[in-house]
Amino acid sequence: MIGVISYLVFFSTIAAILAIAVLGLNLQWGNTGLFNGGVVASFGAGAYGTLILGGTPQDGHWGGFELYYPLALLGGMIFAGVLAWVVGKLTLRLRHDYLAIATFGVAVAFENVMRNATTVTGGAQGIRGFERPLQSLIGSGFTYNLMFLIAVLTCLALVYVFLERLTVSPFGRLLRAIREDETAARSLGKSPDKVRLAAFVTGSVIIGLAGSLYGTFYAFVSPQDVLPILTFQIWAMLIVGGAGNNKGAMAGAFLIWGSWTFSGWALSRFAPVEVQLYTGSIQFVLIGMVIVGMLLWRPQGLFPERLVVSQPGGGSRGKTQAEGLT
């Protein structure tokens, strides 16, 4: 029994970290309509930034500044934000699929830089982090994992509250106005370019926070952590959960990551011996089918976006999308 609880704590930690990243993407895509195909670059920037700043010095590569942990965490987020600002300046003039391709290219470039800049990032061997904060006090067992989960859930809650407040604020309304009709927004004297950049950078900083926590938890990051598959996973979570809905984004993260791991477990336990070796491939097919099915039968996601009337002072009135359209 303790084993099951211990595993669930571990699972929830990873799912909650991914949920933070999905929330960041939701701000970019769900609220502002920015098709970010390079989620993994921000995630990786956070992880690498934190581990380089907080890590212990190692032979053969730069870094290991052993900064106080909160500073390292903040540094990772800043690194993700600065990267997003540069990328955003260059690419945010592009629309939709062009933006997706450009950001995807940035993510692939990021992975290649991490793989080849051996002296800075440890190259393909990856970078070893630092002992997880407070581990010497609590030990590395179940209690620590539980504490870490609580810390991650706190971060998740903070990000959620922040984004919910943002969505119902006038700024949230402006984001949606730009998403729906940029020309109309411009005609009202708004400056879409600045707002898009602000949303892109904010979302990326949140994704960077997820990356920082991920790197901290594993105390290790390598180019294998920043492959395009992660972008795909995070997008799948948002699509299944419901773009534009923060609750949906979090639910999607737990659901997709849950089915990803549960299908692996179930196949290894219940599949007949002769298909055991093929479980990996079967798993990919199953997950692909879940996403395709979702897109076919419930394209708005499990939790559709709720249209809100944003007012200064926080008074807001919720409607489902269906109501809003009538």
Next chain:
Amino acid sequence: MKKALVFAAVAAGMTTLSTGVQAQDCTTKIGAALPTSVDWGRPIAEVAQFAVDQVNEAGGAGGCSIEMVLRDTQVDPKVGVDAAKALVDLEGIKVLLGAVSSGVSMPILTSVTVPAGVMQMSCCSSSTAFTKLSEEGKTNGLWFRTFATTGVQSAMGAKVAADKGWKSVAILYKNDDWGQDMSRLIAADFAAAGIEVTANVAINDAQPSYRAEVTEALTSQPDALYLALYPTEGKSAVREWISLGGTQNMILANSLKSDEFRDSVGLQYLGNALGTDTASPRVESADAFKAAYEAKFGSQPNGPGLANSYDAAMIALLAMEAAGKDASGADIAAAVAKVTDPNGTAITADTAGFKAAKTTLAEGGTVMYQGATGNVRFDANGDVSAPAVVWKFTDSGTEEVEYLSLTEVDAFIASLKK
């Protein structure tokens, strides 16, 4: 071929069920986290299961029959770590085989197996970062790997070039953790042996063409080419190398010891190609693994990591036998020394060998496991050294050119260090 494999797997399953249940009335689970969804990962898992089956035929290990619970890592660290954690927490394993990539093995080691006190034995992770981690005392002696080849292999590459009188060598290496390590080590070894390295070029996965990389290596006009590549990109790179008029003097890392590579490059171009590998010891029983593998899978064990994976599983199971029933991960890890003792009774890598080991261990003796990769012996950091062999391709597979015992290998490596 596929059918044969499936049949083999079914047959394997049947033997597990029949002999396992008859011989023992309890079952101990061991975990395996291997990339079964990748083409070269599946045989590595099959051969580990094969070792488990043999042990079950010999009556199991530690008084119980063994069940290997296999999970796919998808070469994704998140998925691999989750799989390992599920194996430890939900299946209650004390021994984990895996992973293949260092980038997956490392987070499993730091965040799952070491905190949980589970022994981890990898067939194929080659990163030097593990040695450093172990030197800092952060693995608690729970980490082992049967992949001896990075250091031994680069030294052998330098020896081949020196023996052949090749004065300058260009290197093509796979741009991953293993390849970067190899490139660094082999360049240093060539330099130590007085051979000039004219180019050291990274080869990225899955490119349609390697013309740019090959040209870069070719313009330096080397006497020979060193290849630290896997078959998939190796065959494309070598085809372009030869079609552009590059030399056919080649030194191959053991990862290219594959029929696929030989067939798609063409044997007529590989006449001057010499490969290096770690070797089985020179005793009659050395071919046990090869013979058993051929009987089972219908082909020679050519492919990256097969022999290493078999040895990883066998040594782990021997250690479980030596540690006895209900041993903890740390106990099993401590027992590894008992089954790889150079002064122990020599045992072969098959069912009969495992039975013999059981008897010896029951009498309080120690054994020396003579495995598919040689007389495996771990140092304090869980790294192995092994005898080496120089090989070349033939019509039917590969053929040995030269054999170097462990002492000779160690002597040669020491001579490079001077």
